[in-house]
Amino acid sequence: xxxxxxxxxxxxxxxxxxxxxxxxxxxxxxxxxxxxxxxxxxxxxxxxxxxxxxxxxxxxxxxxxxxxxxxxxxxxxxxxxxxxxxxxxxxxxxxxxxxxxxxxxxxxxxxxxxxxxxxxxxxxxxxxxxxxxxxxxxxxxxxxxxxxxxxxxxxxxxxxxxxxxxxxxxxxxxxxxxxxxxxxxxxxxxxxxxxxxxxxxxxxxxxxxxxxxxxxxxxxxxxxxxxxxxxxxxxxxxxxxxxxxxxxxxxxxxxxxxxxxxxxxxxxxxxxxxxxxxxxxxxxxxxxxxxxxxxxxxxxxxxxxxxxxxxxxxxxxxxxxxxxxxxxxxxxxxxxxxxxxxxxxxxxxxxxxxxxxxxxxxxxxxxxxxxxxxxxxxxxxxxxxxxxxxxxxxxxxxxxxxxxxxxxxxxxxxxxxxxxxxxxxxxxxxxxxxxxxxxxxxxxxxxxxxxxxxxxxxxxxxxxxxxxxxxxxxxxxxxxxxxxxxxxxxxxxxxxxxxxxxxxxxxxxxxxxxxxxxxxxxxxxxxxxxxxxxxxxxxxxxxxxxxxxxxxxxxxxxxxxxxxxxxxxxxxxxxxxxxxxxxxxxxxxxxxxxxxxxxxxxxxxxxxxxxxxxxxxxxxxxxxxxxxxxxxxxxxxxxxxxxxxxxxxxxxxxxxxxxxxxxxxxxxxxxxxxxxxxxxxxxxx
Amino acid sequence: xxxxxxxxxxxxxxxxxxxxxxxxxxxxxxxxxxxxxxxxxxxxxxxxxxxxxxxxxx
Numbered sequence: 001x002x003x004x005x006x007x008x009x010x011x012x013x014x015x016x017x018x019x020x021x022x023x024x025x026x027x028x029x030x031x032x033x034x035x036x037x038x039x040x041x042x043x044x045x046x047x048x049x050x051x052x053x054x055x056x057x058x059x060x061x062x063x064x065x066x067x068x069x070x071x072x073x074x075x076x077x078x079x080x081x082x083x084x085x086x087x088x089x090x091x092x093x094x095x096x097x098x099x100x101x102x103x104x105x106x107x108x109x110x111x112x113x114x115x116x117x118x119x120x121x122x123x124x125x126x127x128x129x130x131x132x133x134x135x136x137x138x139x140x141x142x143x144x145x146x147x148x149x150x151x152x153x154x155x156x157x158x159x160x161x162x163x164x165x166x167x168x169x170x171x172x173x174x175x176x177x178x179x180x181x182x183x184x185x186x187x188x189x190x191x192x193x194x195x196x197x198x199x200x201x202x203x204x205x206x207x208x209x210x211x212x213x214x215x216x217x218x219x220x221x222x223x224x225x226x227x228x229x230x231x232x233x234x235x236x237x238x239x240x241x242x243x244x245x246x247x248x249x250x251x252x253x254x255x256x257x258x259x260x261x262x263x264x265x266x267x268x269x270x271x272x273x274x275x276x277x278x279x280x281x282x283x284x285x286x287x288x289x290x291x292x293x294x295x296x297x298x299x300x301x302x303x304x305x306x307x308x309x310x311x312x313x314x315x316x317x318x319x320x321x322x323x324x325x326x327x328x329x330x331x332x333x334x335x336x337x338x339x340x341x342x343x344x345x346x347x348x349x350x351x352x353x354x355x356x357x358x359x360x361x362x363x364x365x366x367x368x369x370x371x372x373x374x375x376x377x378x379x380x381x382x383x384x385x386x387x388x389x390x391x392x393x394x395x396x397x398x399x400x401x402x403x404x405x406x407x408x409x410x411x412x413x414x415x416x417x418x419x420x421x422x423x424x425x426x427x428x429x430x431x432x433x434x435x436x437x438x439x440x441x442x443x444x445x446x447x448x449x450x451x452x453x454x455x456x457x458x459x460x461x462x463x464x465x466x467x468x469x470x471x472x473x474x475x476x477x478x479x480x481x482x483x484x485x486x487x488x489x490x491x492x493x494x495x496x497x498x499x500x501x502x503x504x505x506x507x508x509x510x511x512x513x514x515x516x517x518x519x520x521x522x523x524x525x526x527x528x529x530x531x532x533x534x535x536x537x538x539x540x541x542x543x544x545x546x547x548x549x550x551x552x553x554x555x556x557x558x559x560x561x562x563x564x565x566x567x568x569x570x571x572x573x574x575x576x577x578x579x580x581x582x583x584x585x586x587x588x589x590x591x592x593x594x595x596x597x598x599x600x601x602x603x604x605x606x607x608x609x610x611x612x613x614x615x616x617x618x619x620x621x622x623x624x625x626x627x628x629x630x631x632x633x634x635x636x637x638x639x640x641x642x643x644x645x646x647x648x649x650x651x652x653x654x655x656x657x658x659x660x661x662x663x664x665x666x667x668x669x670x671x672x673x674x675x676x677x678x679x680x681x682x683x684x685x
Numbered sequence: 686x687x688x689x690x691x692x693x694x695x696x697x698x699x700x701x702x703x704x705x706x707x708x709x710x711x712x713x714x715x716x717x718x719x720x721x722x723x724x725x726x727x728x729x730x731x732x733x734x735x736x737x738x739x740x741x742x743x
Contacts, residue, residue: 082715088702095699220725223704282729286704293703 015055022048029122033314039385040307042122046381050374053130058138058370065570065578066142068362073678075149076358085149087680088358090367097355098372099289101137101347102296104447104482105340105555106380108186111446111453112548113337114387114395115325117315120334121384128335128342129377132585136559137347138369139566139582144352145359146672152352152562158671159568161653167646168561169497174643175346175554176494177525181532182547183483183490184269188261188537189445189544190476195254196241196436196469197476198261202254203237204284204481205268211283227290230283234291234481238473245436258537265487266530272488273495273522288485295478299382299454306460312388312395317419324400325444326545327607332596336552341380343585345558347373360680386453387446393423394431394440398449401542402442412441436469444542447483451475487529494525535632538625545607549600550636556593557647560586564654571658572670590651597644601637610637708732 025045028037062068079085088096113121144150150158153172157165191197211230219225244250256264321329326337340346351369359365387395396416397405405412409425416423432440435455440448455471498521503510509517536543563586570579603609606616614633617626660666701707712728713720 082711086711089695089698091695092699092702095703099703216725216729217722220720220722221706221709221728223706223709224700227704289703 015052018048018051022052026126030119030314036309036311038307038309039303039389042118042310042381042385043304043307045122046126046378049126049130050378053134054370054374057130058134058366061135061138061370061581062363062366065573065575065581066139066365068142068365069675070361070363071678072146072362073676073680074145074359074362075356075673076360077678077680078673078676079148079357084354085357087360090360090364093355093358093360093364094368094372096358097350097368098375099293100350100354101340101344101372101376102292102379103340103486104183104186104479105344105346106376107383107450107479108446109338109548109552110341110380110383111387111450112325112399112544113334114312114384115316115318115323115399116330116334117313117319118310118384118388119314120319120330121338122381124335124338125341125377125380125384128338129373129380132559132588133341133343133347133377134370134373135581135585136343136562136566137351137373138366139570140348140562141351141356141359141369142362142365143566143569144356145362145365148673149356150352152348152565155352155569156561156565156650159565159572160650160657163653164561164565164650167650168558169501170646171345171554171558171561171643172349173494173497174639175551175558176490176497177528178532178547178551178554178639179346180269180487180490180494180525180529181536182544182551183486184262184265184529184533185536185543185547186445186447187265187480187483187487188258188533189443189542190447190451190480191256191261192258193255193439194437194476195251196245196473197480198254198256199244199250200234200237200241200473200477201480201484203240204234204287204477204484207233207237208284208287211287215283223286226283227286230287231290231294234287234477235474238470238477241473242436242469262530262533262537265484266526266533268484269487269491269529270522270526273491273526274518284481285485285489288481291478292482295475296379296382299386299457300378302454302457303382303385306457308385308389308457308460310385310388311391313392316392321605321608324396324404326548327605328549328596328599332592332599333549335592336549336556336596338380339552339555339559341377341383343556343559343589345555345560345562347376348559348562361678383450386450386457389453389456390449391421391423391427393417393421394427394452395449396421397423397428398440398443398452399446400442401444401540401545403540403542405442409439409441434468435472437472442542444544446544447476447479451479491522491525491529495521498524535628538628539632541607546610546613546633546636549596550640553593553596553600553640554643556589557643560589560593560647561650563589564650568654568657569670571661572668574668576662593647594644597640600640610634610640705732 022045025041025048028041029045076085076087080087110121110125140152143155147155153165153168156168191201207230211226214226215223244254319330321327326333355368359368393416397412400412400416405415409428413423413425413428428440432438435452440452451472454475455468458471459468499510499517508514511517532547536547539546563582566582567579567586570582599608600610602611604612606613610633614630617630620626657666661668709725709728712731713724718724
């Protein structure tokens with residue numbers, strides 16, 4: 001036996017062991033019933049699935065379909081300008097890409113989907129990431145690299161037709177608006193009646209302004225340094241929040257209702273969009289990224305080191321669609337509730353945005369595109385664990401709206417206990433006291449439940465129960481800071497997109513420095529997401545029930561567009577026999593999103609269908625509030641219908657292209673940039 | 686020890702890139718200017734549009 005044979009044997013045995021371990025772990029997660037399991041089983045199952053997916057499936061895609069070519073010069077090399085196009089170290093690109101794709105979605109979605117139990121979410125996150133999400137991010141990144149870093153919208157226009165480009169553009173705007181509305185609602189639900197949390201988050205505004213001035217005037221460009229300073233100040237703000245909550249005057253000033261918080265966030269969103277970027281947005285973005293990366297790493301270490309027990313059962317009775325967190329059966333709703341952790345259309349924008357302009361070699365797209373999405377998926381697994389370490393009764397008490405379980409603590413605990421998840425008002429009061437809140441009932445949106453879960457994990461060792469309140473508010477601050485950053489940045493991105501479009505009608509409107517245009521488009525964007533936020537705040541069912549599925553549908557419809565583009569290009573590359581790699585996830589997403597849309601529009605159950613809800617509201621005595629709710633439900637139904645029809649058009653156009661290419665009626669050439677030999681190969685060997 | 690130092694350098698490089706410190710240094714070298722409040726303001730102005738146009742995921 002020579003050394004090559006030995007290496008091969010060792011490799012086969014090692015990967016066989018990983019496969020066996022993964023199969024055992026997935027088996028335990030999937031089959032074990034009736035007794036709590038340890039979170040480490042989920043960690044082992046996830047690690048093995050990701051390792052196998054990366055080693056074998058992504059390698060197969062890279063070799064057989066994409067034929068990655070290390071000798072082909074990338075746009076970063078050919079078009080290098082020191083700004084957008086820049087040859088960059090692969091790990092640096094990986095970090096950049098991961099920082100851009102890791103938003104609050106993989107934290108919130110899995111927490112909400114935990115109402116079905118830990119099993120459906122975990123299986124979807126693992127299978128969805130390995131076979132769909134990672135594949136989408138990887139292939140779109142490579143196709144963009146081969147087209148001078150073109151965006152998804154441009155590729156859709158070139159490869160599918162004008163309708164593809166238009167739909168991708170509209171879907172992006174719709175997703176942004178709905179996402180911003182629902183993200184703001186999550187913050188409102190996390191901060192309402194919470195003087196500690198509100199004080200801490202309010203303090204991040206002067207901290208960001210101070211960081212902006214420090215960066216601009218005192219130590220220009222020293223972002224890492226000022227981010228560390230900002231982080232220390234934020235920790236002080238968390239500590240100060242405890243004092244604020246215990247001081248009667250301060251507690252009164254910072255105890256705000258949902259409607260007041262919503263108005264403040266809308267005003268804040270407008271100011272952040274219209275103010276100079278260096279003053280508030282940039283420092284806050286840096287601070288948020290710093291906190292985000294640190295907290296994700298800390299949570300990962302915490303879960304592995306403390307390996308908590310999951311108290312949520314594998315499957316709950318709510319797989320039948322009667323769940324209190326959001327209504328709808330496991331299919332299709334589990335698959336649109338968890339988007340970012342399994343597959344997210346929004347990622348295709350990043351894979352065809354900054355990242356393809358930084359990649360030094362085609363071969364690195366596998367690690368960056370497929371690998372970064374795997375890490376994102378791991379974050380989603382952590383979120384499931386954080387939600388499922390809670391006693392199920394506590395989880396449902398936090399996440400159920402008052403309109404469903406009852407307005408008082410006694411009524412809510414009686415309802416939840418009657419579902420088979422025992423919890424008492426005294427338990428909830430003790431927990432609320434431990435985390436420094438007046439109450440934890442009806443905190444819908446996922447963020448408070450995640451914060452309680454995270455605090456529960458950390459308080460098991462780091463400081464014990466005495467510092468649970470600090471951990472809880474650290475987690476709330478982390479999520480709210482994260483989400484507010486998405487709000488300011490997202491509002492600006494949407495503003496720019498609308499200005500770009502309006503510039504075709506009247507040139508000055510497209511100028512991003514013309515203040516009338518800035519104010520008008522900022523007001524338009526903030527008004528649009530503010531509408532959804534207000535709708536959620538006023539919704540007696542907590543808002544998340546209607547808005548999160550709407551966001552999930554929009555996001556997954558964008559993934560459908562991205563997979564249509566990818567499949568079209570694969571067929572045009574004459575790799576039809578491998579087209580199933582994107583075609584199967586595409587078919588799955590079409591089934592999921594179209595079924596979910598049908599339910600959200602037409603389902604006769606008023607907790608699920610928008611139109612059924614409107615009809616029920618019509619049958620009760622009319623008030624201004626019910627008139628608004630009826631209008632909101634009809635608008636949500638119309639938005640869903642428009643999105644579905646548009647994506648159906650892209651799908652039909654794509655299928656027409658595929659048939660045309662396969663029958664020889666359509667030109668099969670792909671619109672790649674011409675091959676240019678890399679110089680980096682000679683320079684770097 | 687060498688490997689550890691190399692890994693630490695890489696981590697710092699990643700963080701400097703994520704936090705745009707490296708971009709600022711490239712700007713200074715491209716424009717042949719020293720770091721100052723004016724130079725940083727010019728850098729931010731140049732990068733503002735590109736930076737805020739970058740989508741960030743949900």
